[in-house]
Amino acid sequence: MHIEPPLEPQKTPIPARSRRQAMDWSLVLVSQGIETAIERNDTGWELLVPVTEYEQAIAAIRQYRQENRHWPWQQRLFRGGLTFDWASLSWVVLLIFFAWLDSSYDLKTKAVLSTVAVRQGQWWRIFTAIWLHADWGHLASNAAVGFLLLGFAMGRFGTGAAVLASYLAGAIANAIECALMNESRQSLGASGMVMGSLGILASQSLYLWRFTPYGRRYLLTSVAAGLMLFILFGLAPETDVIAHLGGFISGLALGGLLSLCRKATHRQSVNFATALLFIGLVVVPWLRALSRIS
Numbered sequence: 001m002h003i004e005p006p007l008e009p010q011k012t013p014i015p016a017r018s019r020r021q022a023m024d025w026s027l028v029l030v031s032q033g034i035e036t037a038i039e040r041n042d043t044g045w046e047l048l049v050p051v052t053e054y055e056q057a058i059a060a061i062r063q064y065r066q067e068n069r070h071w072p073w074q075q076r077l078f079r080g081g082l083t084f085d086w087a088s089l090s091w092v093v094l095l096i097f098f099a100w101l102d103s104s105y106d107l108k109t110k111a112v113l114s115t116v117a118v119r120q121g122q123w124w125r126i127f128t129a130i131w132l133h134a135d136w137g138h139l140a141s142n143a144a145v146g147f148l149l150l151g152f153a154m155g156r157f158g159t160g161a162a163v164l165a166s167y168l169a170g171a172i173a174n175a176i177e178c179a180l181m182n183e184s185r186q187s188l189g190a191s192g193m194v195m196g197s198l199g200i201l202a203s204q205s206l207y208l209w210r211f212t213p214y215g216r217r218y219l220l221t222s223v224a225a226g227l228m229l230f231i232l233f234g235l236a237p238e239t240d241v242i243a244h245l246g247g248f249i250s251g252l253a254l255g256g257l258l259s260l261c262r263k264a265t266h267r268q269s270v271n272f273a274t275a276l277l278f279i280g281l282v283v284v285p286w287l288r289a290l291s292r293i294s
Contacts, residue, residue, distance in 0.1 A: 011037070011048035014057060019045050028064045029057050083155030091150055091163065092143045094282075095190060098131035099139050108132055108188065111289040115185045118178045124285035126174035130167070131282075132188040142190045145233060149197035156204055157258045160275030161265040162197070165254040167278055169196025173246030180242060187240050192247035195234050199251020202226025206259035223252070 016022035019038070022045040026036045029049065034057050037048040049057045101107060113129035114122070133139040153162040170193030177187065205222040226248075234244035264270055 010051045012051050012054045013039075013041075013046040013048055014054075014061070015043070016045045016047060021045070022047055025061050025064070028060055032056070032060045034060070084151045085154030085159055085162075086151065087154055087159045087163075088147050088151035092147050095131065095133070095139055095143050099133055099136070102132055107289070111286070112186050112188045113174050113177070115178045115181050115183075118175075124288040126171045126178070127167075127281060127285035128289045129174055129188045130170045130190050130193050131286075133190070134188065138189060142194055146190060146194040146197065149194060149201060153197045153200045153255075156201065157255075157262065158265040158267075158271045158274075160271035160273070160278065161258060162200065164274040164278040164281075165200055165258060166193050166197040166251065167281060169193060169199060169247050169250035169254055171281075172196075172250040173243045176246035176250075177240070177242045187243060189240070189243075191234075191240065192243040195230065195244045195247035196251035196254070198226055198229055198233070199248040199253075200255030200258065202229075202248075203252045203255035204259055206256045207262050226252075 014025070016025060019040075022038045025047055026038055029036045029047070034049055034053050036057075039046055039048060047057075098107070107128075111125060111128035112132055113125050118125050133142065150163065150166055153166060156162065157165070170190065173192030173196065174187075177185075202223050202225065203219070205218040208218045209216065230244070230248050234248060235241060258265055
């Protein structure tokens with residue numbers, strides 16, 4: 001008995017503009033259970049699909065193109081990954097140092113953020129209050145989250161530039177609280193600075209605006225992710241929501257500025273200058289505060 005070998009199913013070509021498009025469409029069809037083969041002909045590239053599945057293949061490709069009309073499956077890749085700067089550990093050490101100093105000399109009297117005192121001209125409190133905490137648990141929570149967020153911000157924008165921007169965001173948050181709160185109020189802690197670091201990271205995709213038509217979507221996605229983290233960390237019960245929100249918004253603005261001059265922030269001279277400015281904004285306010293402690 002002679003047995004004829006099974007006939008291969010007839011194939012129908014689907015033309016593609018390029019090999020990359022043919023590979024994209026092939027992945028789409030494979031995901032729908034349609035076997036494909038990619039071949040090159042005299043005019044370009046094509047996909048070969050079984051005749052019986054041709055209509056289904058065309059429908060799948062049309063649906064794919066419609067869903068990805070404004071967001072191609074293959075796009076230019078930018079530098080990915082996150083760089084962590086361990087210099088943020090020095091910031092944690094500073095927090096611990098001021099906590100020890102406060103336990104020995106009671107710095108809160110002249111250095112805590114007081115809305116009344118700031119309105120009377122004691123501007124340094126918007127800076128000094130960042131380094132004070134209610135207790136060791138308060139310090140630990142800010143140090144743990146801030147260590148990570150500030151470390152990633154430093155890795156992205158440079159050590160000096162990122163720590164200065166985060167510190168300014170915390171000070172601006174304290175100033176906003178003094179401006180908005182009519183009644184006498186006192187607060188302290190580095191949470192405004194921590195939320196500033198989060199805002200800086202959330203706006204880091206702004207520089208993509210100039211390099212890709214999808215920069216707006218990247219930025220909105222980044223800000224949305226930062227906002228979700230802000231809701232998680234910044235809106236916890238019994239927290240200073242005004243300071244947290246002020247720090248986050250200030251961080252977004254300052255992070256946008258850093259993104260627009262991202263290459264300059266990684267220069268050694270810029271980081272050295274911004275680090276010196278940060279040190280000055282730590283030392284000078286504390287000298288003013290300590291000079292008033294009898």
